[in-house]
Amino acid sequence: MSNLIDNTQKFVVELLTNNLDKKFLYHNLRHTQRVVKSTKQILESCSLSDQEKEIIELVAWLHDTGYTKGIHNHEESSCEIAEEFLTKEGYSIDNIAKVKECIMATKWNTKPTNLMEEIIRDADSSHFAQSSYLETSDLLREELDLLGVKSYSQKDWIQTNIQVFRTEHQYYTDYAKENWLEKKDKNLRALIKDKKSNKKLAKKERLKAQFKSESPDRGIQTLYRVTLKNHITLSDIADTKANILLSVNAIIISLALSNLIPKLDNPSNDYLIYPTVIFVFFSIVSMILAVLATRPNVTSGEFTKEDVANKNVNLLFFGNFHKMKLNEYEWAINEMLKDKDYIYTSLTKDLYFLGIVLNRKYSLLRWTYTIFMIGMIASVIAFAVSFKFFGPERKIQLLSEVLFF
DSSP: OHHHHHHHHHHHHHHHHSSOOTOOSSSSSSHHHHHHHHHHHHHHOOOOHHHHHHHHHHHHHHHHHHHGSSSHHHHHHHHHHHHHHHHHHTOOHHHHHHHHHHHHHTTTTOOOOSSSHHHHHHTTTTTSTTHHHHHHHHHHOOOOOOOTTTTOOHHHHHHHHHOOOOIIIIOOSSSHHHHHHHHHHHHHHHHHHHHHHHHHHHHHHHHHHHHHHHOOOHHHHHHHHHHHHHHHHHHHHHHHHHHHHHHHHHOOOOOOIIGGGGGGGSSSGGGGGGHHHHHHHHHHHHHHHHHHOOOOOOOOOOOHHHHTTTSSOOTTTTGGTTTOHHHHHHHHHHHHHOHHHHHHHHHHHHHHHHHHHOOHHHHHHHHHHHHHHHHHHHHHEEEEEHHHSSSSHHHHHHHHHHTTO
8 A cells, every 4th residue: 555655656746747737736745745644634534444444545645636627527537537547557447446435425516425424525625624724725716717717806716715605615524623613713804894994995995085085186285385384484594583683672672671771861971872772673673573573463353154054264263263262163164075176276275375474474584684784784783982082081082271270
């Protein structure tokens, strides 16, 4: 028995390696080796004669050799190959007939009539209970596609597998029921889970496609997004510049109030009055303009249903709704979302009025920096002139000229 099994193994390995189409991703040598392994596991738990065990093991090796002649009627082709090989090996005619009967029992939807046929049927479908079932199943799906048998979508393939598990397949031997049935049920649950996941994914993709068809083109979205971001960034820069000027002028005025103005009470320092007034005046004007540049302008904060119906209110700006109740604002937003043009109009208005605000800010900032610069220059000149012509040294010089004239 050992020599015949060894010779059969060598024959099948060489045949499937050299003669089988590479498109057979599932029904190949690996599949045959798995069936042989599963067959041996079942045989260990069965009370069969050595001859019967030999027949079953031969069937496990030879049952898919017919695929080397094509996918159609491969069981019959396997029987022909088995008969030819076993005849050359001197195997008895009766045993060859039993081998052929068991090979034909592997045909799908064929009901086994004895224990030997049940063993080979269970061994041939042992992959239903393996942890690698999902990967193995994908190979079979791809094989059917490559061979032109049938092309399945992922959704249809999962549904087909679930149907096979539930209604078309069963294990026959006690060993398979005790050791493989629970694992098969686990794979069934995994298939059902995949089906639900695919349903969610398909629903998500449908919604995404629907939203994409109803939403603005990506270029339009990018236009609004980038432009709004640039406007907000420019507004932040303007506020920062205004705050810098406020801080600088506040420091200048503080120093003037604490160190310079108290000295004006002294008659000898009266020459500092005009430079100091110029200095403080320009600082105050700069502060006022900086405050005006950053001072917010809040609108009424209310709108009516007529405003929403006529699209006269921009619901994206807080100044137009901050006094409204939540339910009124939610209603208005829902109305706006129903109208794509209203959304575009609101975004456009947002851009426009942000631009108006930016123009006002930067105009005031330009005047602020200009006045601040002129004030600093005028103040320095005023102090220089005062020290030159009206300072203490000049007063002493004029007094000595009068006394010695």
